[in-house]
Amino acid sequence: MPEATAPPKPAAPASQYTRANPFPAKLVVNRTLCGEGSKKDTRHFELDLRGWGLSYEVGDSMTVWPTDDLTVGDEIIKTIGASGDEE
Numbered sequence: 001m002p003e004a005t006a007p008p009k010p011a012a013p014a015s016q017y018t019r020a021n022p023f024p025a026k027l028v029v030n031r032t033l034c035g036e037g038s039k040k041d042t043r044h045f046e047l048d049l050r051g052w053g054l055s056y057e058v059g060d061s062m063t064v065w066p067t068d069d070l071t072v073g074d075e076i077i078k079t080i081g082a083s084g085d086e087e
Helices: 070-079
Strands: 026-032 043-048
Antiparallel strands (some): 026 043
């Protein structure tokens, strides 16, 4: 008697998001996992993926390309009375 095999999983739909057009997920949780005084800084992050259009399953991986808000650095420089040219 031949063994039954599971039907193959359907191919995932092609995503409109790529390295050149990344999905702009919002960071909603940023929590440290290390105790006070630890020399490590291990963190738990959660991202809002609503609107992504793809499913994410345990074991899947993703790449994160952070962006900098340059206005934050400018605000800090102004607040501490620095010029931004210090070495």
